[in-house]
Amino acid sequence: MYTKTSCLAAFLLIAGFAVATEEPLKISSSLKTVTVYRNGAEMLHNASAQLTQGSTELIIEGISNTIDINSIQVNCTAAVTLMGVEFSNNYMVAPADNQRIRQLKDSAEHITDEIEKIKVQVTTINELLDVLKTNKDIKGAQTGLSVAELMKLMDYYKSKSNELQEELKQQQEKQKKRRDLLIKINNQVAEEEKKNTKNEGRISLQLSVAVSGKYDFVVSYITPNAYWTPYYDIRIDDIKSPLKVVYKSKISQTTGIDWKKVKLSLSTSIPNQWGNAPVLNTWFLAYINPVTILEQSLAGKAAGVKIRGINSMSNLDEVVVVGYGTNSNTDRTLEEKAPVYIVNGAEMTKQEFSKINTIAIKKMEVLKADAATSLYGSRASGGAVIITLKEGLGDYVTVSDNELNVTFDIDIPFDVPTNGKAQTAVLKEYAVDANYKFYAVPRLDKDAYLLADIAEWEKLNLVPGDANIIFEGTYVGKSFIDPNATLDTLNLTLGRDKRVVVKKEKLADYSSVKFLGSNKLQKITYEITVKNNKKDAVEITLKDQYPLSTNKDIEAALTEDSGASVNKETGVLSWQLKLAPGETRKIRFGYSVKYAKDRQVNLN
Incomplete structure (x- = not known):
């Protein structure tokens, strides 16, 4: 009995030890979507x-190395109960060098090999010099040499010594340059390694599993190690054309993991800024049109149309159907024929057309038989499908605007490495009507500035940021867009224009100084000359x-104003x-x- 009890106790102890030392299950995660805020990212x-x-x-491994612990959200099916969550960094896995660091280290290794070879050359030259010196001493001690032989020997020593000394100098200079370059490369490696923050984090989950099986997990959290900064290109072809605003962004992250082919969104909101509980509004039911796949939506409009990729029509910016036939048997026969496919003005086969992904389509127009044949002839008797594809990243960006923030959803996969370097993305391009005018204050600046006033600027979803000004194809400088500081009109300074010349000079013949008792009366007259050297008429304030x-x-008084608008409270004169x-x-x-003659006044 004692033996059986001891064996049972030993078995339980071993089993308990096995359970206690059982390794946790480790899995890798795949980053799918990232919402980048002005400071932080989800x-x-x-x-x-x-x-x-x-x-x-x-x-779960492959998590950012810095996160807000309170923001962790883990979702799974009801069969799995989450009992606890713990975050930690995985310092045992050394970060992999990025391509730039590998290139620098390869260069450093190559230069180190060169330095070692130079050391060998220097050692060899020094040894030859020692041998030459030793032989010189031996020969000098010998007797019986003629003067001619001694002179010849001395010339040889001199020539060979100079040759070796010159070669030694060259090798030492080469060695110094290589060492200096090696120091610079090593310093650059150290600088790059500061940015190489590929120490991933991981989340440990304590789970209670009701039924064995394969389970999918969705993990989300907020990290502070990412941000995006808006900036703009303001392009003006001429002062008669609309102003083009190219909305751009610089995205940077050091989260410890590279963002590869992720669904990226940029938001102007601040994470965790609002902590109030949400309030539900009344939910009214109404009839809606179900979303149909593209092939179904074209049924009866153009026969045999099928497009690979996303099935929803919601990805298309615009779909237009033109022309409707009659119910005659002839028309039904024509409708059953295959349509022609026109993509960006070029005709393509049905097989080529079927490979187009709907995410790349900006506009689709379906022509019925009559409308199609009028454009493309009898080959389009089965109708025509006309596609306009998106151009540039801006066409793949969807803007969502609400009362608190603006979100830019990029519809194509995006890469952002974890090296802290900014990645540029074009978000949108707007063509807006602007009122152009020139503005000059010759008292403060001799140049004229081109300004643009934009009405209804709220529709542009602008946020404060720097702007590059490109006028008539030439970069003219930087400005700053601050929509928070504007009211009904957004005012942009587009830079100086040297072709509008403004000159201010004092007219001595119309200026004078008089003494009236204990006072001095000084009269000053200025003339401002404005010349338009542009080929177009201009308006200038x-x-x-x-x-x-x-x-x-x-006492101060205005004596002449040439019809200016006068602000008597500020003394500002304005001419249009x-x-x-x-x-x-x-x-x-x-x-x-007029002032006391024994005093001075700041008249400049």
């Missing part, structure tokens, strides 16, 4: 695991000012001018100042 991973019934520990006084002992090509206009204004 990352969503998918993972699958074969689980057995009972309690188990599951480690010209501003200057006259001084005001808050001191009762100083319209100049034809090549036209020159002159504006004259003046003011007087």
Whole structure:
């Protein structure tokens, strides 16, 4: 009895030890979608695991190395109960060098080999010099040499010594250059390794599994190690054309994992900014049109049409059906014929057409027989399917605007490496009507500036950011778009235009100084010349000012304004001018100042 009990206890102890030391199940995750905020990002991973019934520990690897613990969300089926979550970094796995680091290390290794070879050359030369010196001493100690033989021997020593010394100098200089280059490369490697943050994180899940089987997990969380910055290209072909706003973004991340072929969204919101619980509004039912696949949507419009890829018509920006036939047998026969396929103006076969993915389609137009034959002849008697494909990344971006933020959804897979370097993406391009005008303040700046006033700018979903100004194909400088500081109209400064010349000069003949008792009366007159050297007429707002006084002992008055709009509270003078090509206009204004003659006044 004692033996059986001891064996049972030993078995239980061994079994318990086996359970306690059982390795947790480790699986890799696949990053699918990322929503990048102005500061931070929400990352969503998918993972699958074969689980057995009972309690188990599951480690999901391939997670960002820095996350907000409170933001972790793990979703699975009802058969799996999540008992606990723990996040940690996997420091045991060394980060893999990126291509740039590998190239630098290869270069460093090659240069190190060269330095070693140079060392051998230097050692050999020094040894030859030692041998030469030793032989010289031996020969000098010998007797019986003629003067001619001694001179010949000395010339040889001199020539050979100079040759070796020169070669030694060259090798030492070469060695120094290689060492300096090696130091620079090693410094660059150290700099790149600071950006190489591929130490992945992992999430440990304590699970209770009701039924053994394969289960899918969805893991999402917020990481602070990513952001995006908006910026713009403002393009103006000429002041008669609409202004083009190219909305761009710079995306950067150091989350520890490369984002490869992910579904990327950029949001202007701040994660976790709003903590209030949501409130439900009344849900009213209504009839809706079900989403049908593309082939069904074209049934009866063009025969035999089928497109590979996403089945939903929701990916198409526009679908147009033109022309409707009669119910005659002839028309039904024509409709059963295969249509012609026109993609971006070029005809293609049905097989080529079937390979088009709907995500690449910007517009689809389906022509019935009569409309198709009028354009493409009898070969289009079965109708025509006309496709316009998307061009550039901007066509693949969907903008969602709500009261709190704007989200840009990029519909094609996107790559962002975890090296901290900014990746550029074009989000949208808008052509907007603008009111162009020139603006000059010659008191402060001798140049004229081109301005653009944009109405209804709210529709552009702009956020504050730098803007590159390209005017008539030439980069002219930078500006800053701040929609938060505008009201009804967005004002953009597009840069200086040297072809609108503004010159201000003081007219000595119309300026004077008089002494009136203990006071001095000074009159000053200026002339502003504006010339339009452009080939188009321009409108320009010209501003200057006259001084005001808050001191009762100083009197200032405007004496001439050339029809300016005068703001008596600020002393600002404004002129609205319209100049034809090549036209020159002159504006004259003046003011007087009376003050104590033994005092000085800031009249400049």
